[in-house]
Amino acid sequence: MSMHRSPSTGFSRSTEDYLKAIYELETPEAPVQTSAIAGVLEVAPPSVTSMVKKLSESGLLQHLPYRGVQLTPAGRLAALRMVRRHRILETYLTSKLGYDWDSVHEEAERLEHAVSDELIERMAVALGYPEFDPHGAPIPTREGMIEELDLLPLSDMTVGSCGEFRMVSDRDPAQLRFLATLGLRPGTAFTVVGRQPFRGPVTVRFGGPGREREQIIGFELASALRCAALDEEVG
Amino acid sequence: MSMHRSPSTGFSRSTEDYLKAIYELETPEAPVQTSAIAGVLEVAPPSVTSMVKKLSESGLLQHLPYRGVQLTPAGRLAALRMVRRHRILETYLTSKLGYDWDSVHEEAERLEHAVSDELIERMAVALGYPEFDPHGAPIPTREGMIEELDLLPLSDMTVGSCGEFRMVSDRDPAQLRFLATLGLRPGTAFTVVGRQPFRGPVTVRFGGPGREREQIIGFELASALRCAALDEEVG
């Protein structure tokens, strides 16, 4: 008897974690490697192998031994339901309970396994069906549809181009706090005014009229900032 | 590595469940029996015995073999923190997210293991530090202080006496829905106008001026309604 299963999905907490991690590691190119999953979930590789075996037997993912795994449609749907929960929770905590954007990830990471679909939908209603979370990530619909954004890292943008900062990972609180001190939030428009080679820093100009300013951003941080390219500034 | 522990308390989900269950079963008279805990938690009696052994080794409760268990001060404090979480959650879900009072228990039962102390305090602030949950149960303070109410079952009140319905268990959704259809909610004042012997029904008069009415309430339900006795109606 017993065994703690999540409401709505009916999967164990671990299963939910694996599916979400695999979803977030997926690329169109290659299957997701065992070691990558182990890294994200902070478990040993053999633990991943054994969970992967179970999940593939449940039809949630396809295991190509020694190559990696891919989500099946069923697995991807389950993963997207977890992503929806996570992002709605982050949005709710930020908008309704005064959390800062750097502290919601951890709280949502725990709550996503405990909330019912009903609670998530009530939160979504209270928020007016938000489309993006506080970090700019799109929120999947209840049906598992997600808007695929075509964004590129700030570090890849050419000097002179204009763009808008749209999204950043929710996983690094220190990084998020730093962005907050810079005044960079999703929606901030900027112009790339400089960029050093060899993974060097990027310089951007941004800020509302009057308080416009230039900011130097290190390569690592610039790679983490996902941006939409806007039309070139007309010289 | 691993093992899912709750934030803030640092106890496992099961430990939290046991402590809360034992707290709610405690009486000044006798220790809490193994079978009572097994009943509430829906586990087999031997499972209780083995958990009880662990918890008493951790100093959370005292085990009197074949007699039962009692919470130690540390165990009671931990239990009261869970009770606080549960009741704040129920109040928040009802007040801020439109839940009915019959459906919050189940949701809170899961969430209480996942929320951080910070989230609970933010909810408490948003609610204005409520003193009672939607079912009339007092909410312990952060420090584990709880207001001991001196209430008696409606089934024990004498004919002719006046009282105020104050509290009912949150565990039976059907019972709660029925009370809602009767218009009986915590705070409702009434007069006992009749009572049958041999665990028979109780008749009460209640309702605001104009819509006052009499209602027959079966013994079982009447036993569940905790009431404060008011002064006798002056004849």
Added chain:
DNA sequence: ACAAAAGTTTAGACGCATATAATTTCCCGA
């Protein structure tokens, strides 16, 4: 006062998710 009934504990096992150590497979460079 004692035997049956009721309740509790011990004994032994399982499922889940994890771990470490040893083995196997894959891939790439010489």
Added chain:
DNA sequence: TCGGGAAATTATATGCGTCTAAACTTTTGT
């Protein structure tokens, strides 16, 4: 094409919380 290194898998074990079956107390009824 073959050997070495990186990665994955198998084999085996552990901790937690649960279970059933059997043995043991305590309570109860006559």
